[in-house]
Amino acid sequence: MAKTALNPQNLDSVATRFRILGVPLRLQILNELANGERTVTALVDATGSTQPNVSKHLSTLLAHRLVKREKRGNSAYYSVSDPAVFKLCEIVCGNIERALEEERAAFSGS
Amino acid sequence: MAKTALNPQNLDSVATRFRILGVPLRLQILNELANGERTVTALVDATGSTQPNVSKHLSTLLAHRLVKREKRGNSAYYSVSDPAVFKLCEIVCGNIERALEEERAAFSGS
DNA sequence: TTCTTATATGACCACATAATCATATAGTCA
DNA sequence: TGACTATATGATTATGTGGTCATATAAGAA
Numbered sequence: 001m002a003k004t005a006l007n008p009q010n011l012d013s014v015a016t017r018f019r020i021l022g023v024p025l026r027l028q029i030l031n032e033l034a035n036g037e038r039t040v041t042a043l044v045d046a047t048g049s050t051q052p053n054v055s056k057h058l059s060t061l062l063a064h065r066l067v068k069r070e071k072r073g074n075s076a077y078y079s080v081s082d083p084a085v086f087k088l089c090e091i092v093c094g095n096i097e098r099a100l101e102e103e104r105a106a107f108s109g110s
Numbered sequence: 111m112a113k114t115a116l117n118p119q120n121l122d123s124v125a126t127r128f129r130i131l132g133v134p135l136r137l138q139i140l141n142e143l144a145n146g147e148r149t150v151t152a153l154v155d156a157t158g159s160t161q162p163n164v165s166k167h168l169s170t171l172l173a174h175r176l177v178k179r180e181k182r183g184n185s186a187y188y189s190v191s192d193p194a195v196f197k198l199c200e201i202v203c204g205n206i207e208r209a210l211e212e213e214r215a216a217f218s219g220s
Numbered sequence: 221t222t223c224t225t226a227t228a229t230g231a232c233c234a235c236a237t238a239a240t241c242a243t244a245t246a247g248t249c250a
Numbered sequence: 251t252g253a254c255t256a257t258a259t260g261a262t263t264a265t266g267t268g269g270t271c272a273t274a275t276a277a278g279a280a
């Protein structure tokens with residue numbers, strides 16, 4: 001199964017996807033969007049970052065189709081366009097927790 | 111479910127994990143290791159990169175526990191230490207293929 | 221020992237990009 | 251219209267890091 005997981009054609013695309021998710025603020029934004037659509041201002045408040053910065057990251061996420069944008073009135077409402085993202089995060093979180101567990105075990109065993 | 115996927119404590123760790131996977135050559139290495147343990151030289155041949163470069167990326171992957179290292183004789187044998195990585199790649203590949211499909215559909219529909 | 225092979229590593233460069241600031245655009249309301 | 255709010259974006263800076271080169275380390279073979 002692993003053999004077909006990554007053909008050379010997709011290598012760059014897959015890497016790019018991972019790189020998009022490799023920025024804490026972007027994960028924070030996605031995590032907030034997990035609870036439903038949010039305006040830019042709401043995301044600024046939730047993350048504690050600045051408006052231009054949040055806007056720029058949203059642009060990146062939008063360009064790579066990780067979020068959707070809908071303009072209503074004066075505001076822009078963003079939402080997650082592919083919930084599979086959270087599956088990725090869950091797997092990674094599982095990995096990390098397991099790693100921490102192992103570290104703890106190794107530490108107490110030495 | 112999404113609410114607990116990313117607590118702020120783990121944010122940096124998760125982002126780092128993703129960033130580690132966000133480099134094509136590293137994915138190429140992992141993809142090669144999916145078929146079993148490999149020496150550095152074998153990975154150099156398989157990827158077409160240089161020996162110092164492959165070694166450096168292996169160091170990174172090792173530091174973050176994505177691979178294991180075993181020295182036998184004159185060579186260092188690397189192998190994947192957590193097969194969950196491939197599950198991540200599969201999900202991302204699925205996303206990308208779906209995105210391409212949508213693009214094709216949108217293109218032919220315009 | 222010397223020679224060869226295998227791997228790791230420090231110095232360096234080049235490039236990508238995250239963050240900030242200032243400003244532009246656009247919508248709403250009076 | 252003007253004032254205010256919400257969002258986007260260009261310019262700039264600073265930092266991180268992928269790649270290369272030269273070299274160091276280490277293990278076998280002669």
